[in-house]
Amino acid sequence: MKVRRTPWWYYLLALVIGLLAGLAIAMAAERFALSLIGAPWMVSMVLLIMGIVILVLALQVHKYATTEPAKRRSGMDPAKAVYTLVSAKALGLAGAALTGWYGGQILVSLPHLDAPYYKRAIMECALALVVCLIDMVIGIIGEKLCELPPTEGPEHPKVKEAKRRRKLDIATDAASGDYRKLRHDSRDRPRS
Structure with missing residues (x-):
C-alpha cells in the first residue's frame, strides 16, 4: 500500500469551506438572534491536547522508522504507525476547516465588538482559531514524520x-x- 501526502490544496479547500460555513452560521445567528457563535474553552483545550498527542505519536513513529534495524530496542505495531498517519492527516484537514470556521465567525462578529456577547465570542473564536491553526501545522508535520525512509530495494x-x-x-x-x-x-x- 502506497500512501500519498495530502496535497496542499486540500488544506486550502478545507479552509475556504470552513470559512464559508463559519460566515453562514454567524450571519444566521445574527439574523435570527440565536446563540450559535463562539467556542467553549473546553473545545480549544481538547483540540490542543489532541494535537499534542498526535505529535508525540508521530515523533515515536519517526524515531522508529529512522533508527537502523540493528539499534531498535523493540518493535512497533504497524497498525499504530498507520493509525498515527491517518490521525495526522485528519488533524491537518480538520484543523484547516475549523480555522476557517472560527475565522468566518470572527469576521461577521467584528462589527459588533462593542457588545459583551460578541466580544466574548470573538475572544473564544480567536483562541480556537489559533489552536486549530496549530493543529493544522501539527497534522502536516505529523504526516511528514510518519513517512518511511526508502528501503534498500531496487528503487532506492x-x-x-x-x-x-x-x-x-x-x-x-x-x-x-x-x-x-x-x-x-x-x-x-x-x-x-
Missing part, C-alpha cells in the same frame, strides 16, 4: 546509482577493449 537511490556505475564500468571496459575484465565482471553479476 543508492541501488540505482550502483547499477548505473556498474553499467558505466562495463561500457568503459568494452570501449577500452578489455574483454577479459568484462567477461570476469559478467560472471560476478547475479543472473535475473
